[in-house]
Amino acid sequence: MKHWLFEEEHEILRKTVRRFVQKEIGPQVAAWEEAARFPRELFRRLGELGFLGLACPGEEGGGLDHPAQAVFLEELARCGSGGVWASVCAHLVSAMPLVGRLGTGEQKERFLTPAVRGESVAALAAVRQEASRGDACAVVAVREGDHYVVNGTQTGVLNAGLASYVVLAARTGPADGDLTLLVLEKGLPGLEVNGRRAGVGWHAADLADLALTGCRVPVAGRLGEENRGGTYLDEGLAWERLVVALGAVGAADLALTEALQYAGQRVQFGRPLAKFQVIRHKLVDMATAVERARALTYHALTRIARGEDAGTEAAMARLVACQTGVAVADEALQIHGGYGYITEFPVERYWRDARVAVSAGGSSGTMREIIAGRLWEGSYGLQGPGEEVGGRP
Amino acid sequence: MGHYFFTAEHEELRRAVRRFVSEEMRPEAEAWEEAEYFPDQVLHRLGELGFLSLRYPAEYGGRSGDLFMSVVVFEELARCGLGAIPLAVLVQMEMVPPPVLRFGSEEQKARYLGPCIRGEKIACLGITEPGAGSDVAAVQTRAVRDGGQWVINGRKIFITNGVRADFILLVAKTDPAKGHQGVSLFFVDKGTPGFAVTRKLKKLGMRSSDTAELVFEDCRIPAGNLLGEENKGFYQIMWELQGERLFGAVSAVAGARYTLERTLELVKTRVGAGSPAGHQLAERAAELEAVRQLVYGTIWKVAHGEYPVKEISMCKLAGAQAACRATDLALEVLGECGPTAENAVQRSWRDARLNRIGGGTDEIMKGIIAGLLEI
Numbered sequence: 001m002k003h004w005l006f007e008e009e010h011e012i013l014r015k016t017v018r019r020f021v022q023k024e025i026g027p028q029v030a031a032w033e034e035a036a037r038f039p040r041e042l043f044r045r046l047g048e049l050g051f052l053g054l055a056c057p058g059e060e061g062g063g064l065d066h067p068a069q070a071v072f073l074e075e076l077a078r079c080g081s082g083g084v085w086a087s088v089c090a091h092l093v094s095a096m097p098l099v100g101r102l103g104t105g106e107q108k109e110r111f112l113t114p115a116v117r118g119e120s121v122a123a124l125a126a127v128r129q130e131a132s133r134g135d136a137c138a139v140v141a142v143r144e145g146d147h148y149v150v151n152g153t154q155t156g157v158l159n160a161g162l163a164s165y166v167v168l169a170a171r172t173g174p175a176d177g178d179l180t181l182l183v184l185e186k187g188l189p190g191l192e193v194n195g196r197r198a199g200v201g202w203h204a205a206d207l208a209d210l211a212l213t214g215c216r217v218p219v220a221g222r223l224g225e226e227n228r229g230g231t232y233l234d235e236g237l238a239w240e241r242l243v244v245a246l247g248a249v250g251a252a253d254l255a256l257t258e259a260l261q262y263a264g265q266r267v268q269f270g271r272p273l274a275k276f277q278v279i280r281h282k283l284v285d286m287a288t289a290v291e292r293a294r295a296l297t298y299h300a301l302t303r304i305a306r307g308e309d310a311g312t313e314a315a316m317a318r319l320v321a322c323q324t325g326v327a328v329a330d331e332a333l334q335i336h337g338g339y340g341y342i343t344e345f346p347v348e349r350y351w352r353d354a355r356v357a358v359s360a361g362g363s364s365g366t367m368r369e370i371i372a373g374r375l376w377e378g379s380y381g382l383q384g385p386g387e388e389v390g391g392r393p
Numbered sequence: 394m395g396h397y398f399f400t401a402e403h404e405e406l407r408r409a410v411r412r413f414v415s416e417e418m419r420p421e422a423e424a425w426e427e428a429e430y431f432p433d434q435v436l437h438r439l440g441e442l443g444f445l446s447l448r449y450p451a452e453y454g455g456r457s458g459d460l461f462m463s464v465v466v467f468e469e470l471a472r473c474g475l476g477a478i479p480l481a482v483l484v485q486m487e488m489v490p491p492p493v494l495r496f497g498s499e500e501q502k503a504r505y506l507g508p509c510i511r512g513e514k515i516a517c518l519g520i521t522e523p524g525a526g527s528d529v530a531a532v533q534t535r536a537v538r539d540g541g542q543w544v545i546n547g548r549k550i551f552i553t554n555g556v557r558a559d560f561i562l563l564v565a566k567t568d569p570a571k572g573h574q575g576v577s578l579f580f581v582d583k584g585t586p587g588f589a590v591t592r593k594l595k596k597l598g599m600r601s602s603d604t605a606e607l608v609f610e611d612c613r614i615p616a617g618n619l620l621g622e623e624n625k626g627f628y629q630i631m632w633e634l635q636g637e638r639l640f641g642a643v644s645a646v647a648g649a650r651y652t653l654e655r656t657l658e659l660v661k662t663r664v665g666a667g668s669p670a671g672h673q674l675a676e677r678a679a680e681l682e683a684v685r686q687l688v689y690g691t692i693w694k695v696a697h698g699e700y701p702v703k704e705i706s707m708c709k710l711a712g713a714q715a716a717c718r719a720t721d722l723a724l725e726v727l728g729e730c731g732p733t734a735e736n737a738v739q740r741s742w743r744d745a746r747l748n749r750i751g752g753g754t755d756e757i758m759k760g761i762i763a764g765l766l767e768i
Binding site: 199200267268269278279333334337338340341342343344348351352355358359363364365 | 521524525526527528531550551594595596597598604669670721724725728739742743746747749750751754755756759
């Protein structure tokens with residue numbers, strides 16, 4: 001289904017990525033998931049093909065645009081492994097752009113260039129206070145001369161195992177929002193990385209726990225200014241949420257495609273499942289839900305591409321797309337019947353991964369709080385329940 | 394929560410099973426799931442303690458109890474935290490024994506019914522085939538009479554207890570011209586030449602339950618292994634299908650209620666009262682309670698001689714959906730609390746999911762109900 005935002009070059013890119021994913025990633029995913037191991041060599045391959053330069057406009061990368069990145073990320077999500085997708089995103093969307101935006105020439109040379117080539121893997125360790133969590137950032141950094149001394153732990157950090165370096169948000173001031181971004185290279189004394197057991201889904205993601213004990217990070221490893229880390233992270237939030245939405249749409253589309261295939265082939269009561277109206281209508285509802293989520297996601301993408309504030313739209317897209325992902329994967333599993341319950345078919349993995357995506361990078365509850373904060377603002381032109389016109393409740 | 398259908402005798406049974414589950418099962422549950430196999434000994438032990446035979450006649454080792462005895466057993470077994478155990482017991486206690494009790498010869502009952510409900514011989518039921526899932530009548534496994542024997546050829550899939558079972562109660566076609574009226578039931582013992590387990594399937598959930606793919610290649614069994622009348626297999630198995638659905642619903646609801654119970658404990662300690670998830674949890678609790686009452690009421694009808702196919706289908710449909718919604722919410726809520734107890738909750742979420750498929754999918758249940766509503 002064609003969309004207003006994408007030009008011919010984007011459609012060509014989409015076909016290229018789709019073919020690459022089908023040929024080189026899709027067939028391997030089952031083995032990686034079974035082994036619960038992210039394929040390190042995938043980063044090099046993506047670097048080779050130039051895909052990792054998508055996040056770096058300017059001299060380091062291909063100088064491509066948000067729609068191009070979006071095409072790549074949505075298509076990548078059709079690889080069938082939420083974990084593989086998440087690790088690539090952690091590198092490309094979460095960590096690299098921070099270096100790209102904030103890094104000095106020297107920092108970009110050291111950290112960004114090899115990451116674009118896929119020779120270095122990047123991780124971002126930055127969990128901030130969430131609506132329902134109640135814990136402040138659990139990593140603290142104290143300035144001592146020309147070093148920061150870092151202490152604390154962070155669990156479930158994507159790419160922490162494979163990463164050559166971790167962009168870490170540490171608290172450097174009294175307030176919860178006083179964060180500073182530090183680049184920690186692997187091998188630094190006092191930096192310990194421990195593998196973790198796979199959870200419900202995302203088994204092929206590289207996920208590890210960080211433990212920092214008196215880890216001395218040179219001031220030259222600081223990205224941007226002290227205590228501005230929170231602001232830097234906020235700047236990337238809408239895009240990150242949008243990316244999660246794109247991933248959910250891509251994954252849902254894959255689940256739908258496989259459900260369509262299965263329903264067309266599986267014969268019971270003398271005819272394929274697709275000949276039963278109940279099943280056909282189910283598939284229609286699934287397809288419609290995917291389109292609806294995609295449309296909202298592309299709408300948010302359009303605003304971002306135009307440089308407009310898309311905080312509300314991105315949060316809404318994230319909320320809707322992830323819920324759609326869960327619903328579509330669930331119906332796809334149901335359509336597969338007993339075969340949906342055994343691991344021989346990938347649909348049970350799609351079901352598990354969709355559930356993980358809902359909670360990743362901010363829960364649905366958090367998304368709703370963000371949207372709620374904006375319901376009485378600007379575009380709705382309503383007078384809110386606060387004292388001022390347009391004030392927050 | 395006490396209920397007017399349960400007497401003092403039921404409550405005494407409940408206490409006994411609860412104690413057994415918490416002392417002998419719950420401590421090992423995680424390890425069994427890791428191994429993707431709970432020990433055969435679990436079924437032997439349940440049989441030894443008399444928990445599998447309560448509602449069967451005393452002459453076969455039972456206590457001639459009522460259906461609510463079975464309800465108590467399933468409800469308490471759900472508290473071991475593994476859906477796999479109630480599933481195995483469902484086959485062992487409520488799927489295989491009933492047709493044997495009703496249609497078996499005394500000799501067959503001595504060989505199979507008694508040992509089954511005493512937990513001495515583990516049983517499985519062979520209906521589903523790769524080409525016959527929802528369409529049970531499409532069974533192609535063939536049984537051909539040859540002198541004093543039957544010769545069986547075919548394959549079965551998704552057979553619970555199929556790897557460990559000492560015998561299978563098999564559904565095979567004896568008259569291909571007759572569709573579902575040409576199907577018969579046979580006993581096939583483990584170790585019979587020509588009968589083999591080809592695969593133990595890896596699954597999304599119910600992992601410590603062994604689910605088998607079986608093959609029959611010119612497998613010869615004595616004529617005396619036919620259960621009941623030739624070509625009456627479908628009719629003979631009909632009660633089994635209803636019992637599987639009804640007690641499946643009991644287990645689904647009990648498992649989900651146990652999960653919610655644990656989730657509420659964790660939410661209270663981690664987040665405190667007034668959690669934003671409160672309203673959603675309330676909805677799921679209300680839904681589960683409604684289904685529980687429907688299930689109890691339907692059990693009562695069956696216990697009083699009725700054959701309420703519509704209500705049984707409703708129990709299965711509503712129970713499966715309520716269980717899936719509740720465990721899904723539990724996982725989402727605890728995802729926000731951190732990963733501490735996620736293992737048990739995410740397991741119950743994966744386990745619950747089978748209920749909407751196994752024993753008859755949601756869609757089949759809806760079709761049956763619609764048919765009975767005469768739409």
